[in-house]
Amino acid sequence: MSDTAVKPINEVTPQVSGNPKAASALEDRLAAITMPDAGFSAEARADAMARLRAMGLPAPRDEYWRYTDPRAFNAPRPAALPFDADGAESPLFTERDKLTLVFVDGAFDEAASDDLSLEGIEITTLAKADAAGDHWSADLYGQLELAGQTPVKRPFAALNTAVAHDGLLIRVTGKPSKPVHVLYRRGTEDADAVWHHVIRVETGAEMTLLESGMVGARSNGMLEVDLADGAKLHHIAAKRAVDPKVGLSHIFARVGAEAQLKSFTLAVNGTLMRNEGAIDMVGDDAVAHIAAAVLGDGDNGPFHHDDTVFITHGAERGESRQVFKKVLKNGATGVFQGKILVKPGAQKTDGYQISQALLLDENSQFLAKPELEIYADDVKCSHGSTTGAIDEEALFYLRSRGVPYDRAIVFLVLSFLADALTEVEDEELRDEINDRLEAWLTTRPQI
Amino acid sequence: MLKINNLHVKLEEEDKQILKGLSLEVPAGEVHAIMGPNGSGKSTLSYVLSGRDGYEVTEGEASLDGEDLLDMDPEVRAAAGLFLAFQYPVEIPGVGNMTFLRTAVNAQRKARGEAELTAGEFLKEVRAKAAELQISPEMLKRPVNVGFSGGEKKRNEILQMAMLSPRMCIMDETDSGLDVDAMRLVSEGVNALRSPDRSFLVITHYQRLLDHIKPDVVHIMSNGRIIKSGGPDLALEVEHNGYGDLLAEAD
């Protein structure tokens, strides 16, 4: 700590109203944004904007931003990032028949997308719904985000609700025959992409949501997920950032009785990424699994990847798992802040959390803050966090069979990530992700 | 085939000498056994020959077919034909046994300038060899050694040996932890591989294994050196009288 003076509380926690500098930083940030023409979402957006103005942008000294510097997210505009419009897309989930919906810099590209109709599922876009006026998602848009603002403030989530132009509004009433695949593309070099998806899965219905591709120079994506009783969402996001982008994402979920949320993220490179999750398990026997496999190489520029997860058990017999694995090298930094909160009465909760880093050199670091907060007496909760290097014994074993050093490292990295990949339930998709990871790792410096 | 001359090895991190002038020669086609009390340096010898980190050779040399082994990376030694069946095979979660084995086989073939096996060729061969060792197709699919019993791990080592067809096989206490049936399977596997241009160095505590895998020469090792070499009878002598007399004689 460099600053020893005791400060009055309102300076430590900046209140925009009381801190002209912070207030003007936020106004500069907002001035750079073209506001959408809101229709059905106008009220939620106005509310989010008021909340944002009240909480202000995060400061580096904020507890929730202790390990990740928010300044690149606070800046009015992202730095321009050149990209190759024709080349860099490497299709994922190719094995699967799917409904592909393309977003360019956060805006839906109808011409490039499949037809939106699919049995058992209703899909429209935020921009269209806003233009049309009324929409079923009015009850949800920004509401789960709002609920996720307690007990920790998430200013960029409020910003997203206030200013997102586009996104998908999905209502699932049956069991659609194929997954919905959101494919992100870049359109301009300095795009500040913001999108906001809302998904409501009705009682007993289920869907698989796949996300892949590359997003803008800076991105702010949100997923609000409402799972009715017995509903299921499988979510697999493969975030590839060959270029040094800056991005953040939020997932807010409300999980009903016997409902299941399974979310897996694969993240490869980038400059600065922060993924926040706030999962509220409101029904008995709810299941929520959040997992990520992260590969970061500081050689392509600074790498900083932050997963911040908050799971709240508010009902009985809930099962939650957080499985986060990060492979870091060349000065890369990994962050994990994960919390399991068990509310009074949430008996027989089964909460599990593991965060692990594999450091491929001594310059990389992993900062972890695992937390449990439990107010029920009959629960089973555990958490663990480890930081380690390549297992020399396993490395020797592989090499002694003739496997070359580089290839042996690839095997051991895949071995390290295996527990996170197991969270992808669909074997075919899991194999595809594993193969892709293997290819990335093998054809370095691409990883 | 394998020539070890006056080998002195210490631990890299500590000032501890483990091998203290060990000499040994295994000609092509022969099976040599090394027996000796715990802590004599038998495993250390096998690790140094196969290139594990953490040891420093302070004197002496080791060569395979006249090629200096000690300067090669472990994978280069493997491609040159050296194989070590580990005393404690390593578990590698998340890496399929088959994927691993196929990668190893093809990496060695590539290093030797031979054509790689296609998926079909590999599969056919591995299935046949696994069946002989009573390794089920399900075990082949599992992650390397994960959830394998002690005996299964050792059989898996022999499967790897059979698939990689090395010229110099070192086996470090492959018999430990094996029941009678597993011992028979492993021995049959090894005997099937015996050939005029393949040699074995079998490290064991017990005469028992040598009933199945008949050695040409038995070496007794103690305190980092070979203290006596002889025919198969030497193993019987150890079995009956223990190491006491031999050790006293050596002193």
Ligand SMILES: Nc1ncnc2c1ncn2[C@@H]1O[C@H](COP(=O)(O)OP(=O)(O)O)[C@@H](O)[C@H]1O
């Ligand atoms: N990595 C190591 N660190 C410390 N001591 C070791 C190490 N490797 C071997 N040793 C010691 O060297 C001696 C020989 O060990 P080892 O080669 O395992 O003998 P053996 O296989 O004949 O039982 C023992 O005293 C053992 O404790």
Ligand SMILES: [Mg+2]
């Ligand atoms: Mg030993």
